[in-house]
Amino acid sequence: MSAEIKFLNDVAKPWDELNSFLAERYALQPDISDVTVRASSIATAIKHQVDVLAFDRKCRPKKIQSEVNGESEAARLMSDVSDAAKHVFLDDHRRQNNIFVAAMFEVNAEGDFRFIRNGVFVEHASLGCQDFMAASLSAIDYWSKKRGLNIAWSGSVREASNKFFPTAFLYFDPRFCIHMSTARIMFYRRDDAGNIMLFDPEVVRFEVRKTSPRG
Numbered sequence: 001m002s003a004e005i006k007f008l009n010d011v012a013k014p015w016d017e018l019n020s021f022l023a024e025r026y027a028l029q030p031d032i033s034d035v036t037v038r039a040s041s042i043a044t045a046i047k048h049q050v051d052v053l054a055f056d057r058k059c060r061p062k063k064i065q066s067e068v069n070g071e072s073e074a075a076r077l078m079s080d081v082s083d084a085a086k087h088v089f090l091d092d093h094r095r096q097n098n099i100f101v102a103a104m105f106e107v108n109a110e111g112d113f114r115f116i117r118n119g120v121f122v123e124h125a126s127l128g129c130q131d132f133m134a135a136s137l138s139a140i141d142y143w144s145k146k147r148g149l150n151i152a153w154s155g156s157v158r159e160a161s162n163k164f165f166p167t168a169f170l171y172f173d174p175r176f177c178i179h180m181s182t183a184r185i186m187f188y189r190r191d192d193a194g195n196i197m198l199f200d201p202e203v204v205r206f207e208v209r210k211t212s213p214r215g
Contacts, residue, residue: 003052003147003149004149004150004151007143007144007147007149007151008151008153010045010048011042011045011046011049011140011143012140012151012153012155014038014041014042014045015042015133015136015137015140015155016155017038018035018038018039018042018120018133019133019155019157019158020158021034021035021038021176022035022117022118022119022120022133022158023117023118023158023159023160024118024160025115025160025169025170025171026118026170026171026172026173026176026177027103027170027171027172027177027180027183027208028101028103028118028176028177028180028183029101029177029179029180029181029182029183030100030101030102030182030183030184031098031099031100031101032177032179033101033176033177034175034176034177035101035118035120035176036099036100036101036120039081039099039120039132039136040081040082040085040099042078042136043078043079043081043082043085043132043136044082044085044086046075046078046079046082046136046139046140046143047078047079047082047083049075049143049146049147050064050065050068050079052147053146053147056147065079068146071142071146072138072139072142073127074135074136074138074139074142075139075142075143077097077122077124077127077130077135077139078135078136078139080095080096080097080124081097081099081122081132083095084096084097084098085099093125094125094126095124095125095126096124096125097122097123097124097125097127098122098123099120099121099122099123099132100120100121100123100184101118101119101120101121101184102118102119102121102184102185102186103115103118103119103168103170103183103184103185103186104116104117104118104119104185104186104188105168105185105186105187105188106164106187106188106189106190106196107187107188107189107199107201108164108189110164111201111203112164112165112166113164113165113166113167113168113187113205114160114161114162114163114164114165115160115161115168115170116159116160116188116196117157117158117159117160119131119132119133119186120132120133122135131157133157134157137155137156137157140155166205167205167206167207168185168187168204168205168206168207169206169207169208169209170183170207170208170209171208171209171210172208172209172210180208183206183208185204185206186198187199187200187201187204
């Protein structure tokens with residue numbers, strides 16, 4: 001098996017699958033769901049590139065990890081996320097982090113809501129709040145180049161449809177979230193340049209519905 005095929009199977013394909021799922025309008029418990037499990041698995045697959053490169057170079061993984069930390073903040077973040085998922089509490093408090101999921105909605109001038117995607121975020125003790133999908137994509141790009149892999153793959157963080165509704169709504173499906181007691185929501189508005197910025201709407205109309213978006 002080629003190094004490229006294994007990298008695509010273990011790292012890029014799971015990222016693509018999670019990316020597609022996050023564009024579905026599902027209600028998810030912020031701290032525990034299929035999404036948090038899948039994000040942690042992707043972070044671990046990225047972190048394992050340290051071991052692969054250490055084996056190729058016939059050196060200790062710690063040497064590679066130190067090198068990586070100085071070259072890529074995104075790859076360093078993935079390592080910290082992986083270790084926190086495995087050990088919960090890390091010896092170095094500067095690396096401590098946790099993952100949460102928040103539904104992202106755009107609010108237009110009329111006060112209607114567009115579901116952007118479910119965002120996966122990392123609250124990191126020293127790196128602040130990071131968008132997991134953007135950071136993991138950057139880490140994947142870093143590792144494909146560092147290992148000299150020739151892969152015909154590129155990722156882009158997906159968004160849902162451009163349709164606005166009077167209500168910000170999500171669908172709950174126990175297949176993807178076995179327990180839900182709260183939801184975390186983030187609202188955005190586009191600036192004159194078309195960039196989305198955090199926004200605090202005066203009126204919020206929010207619903208969680210039982211019907212699946214696919215059903």
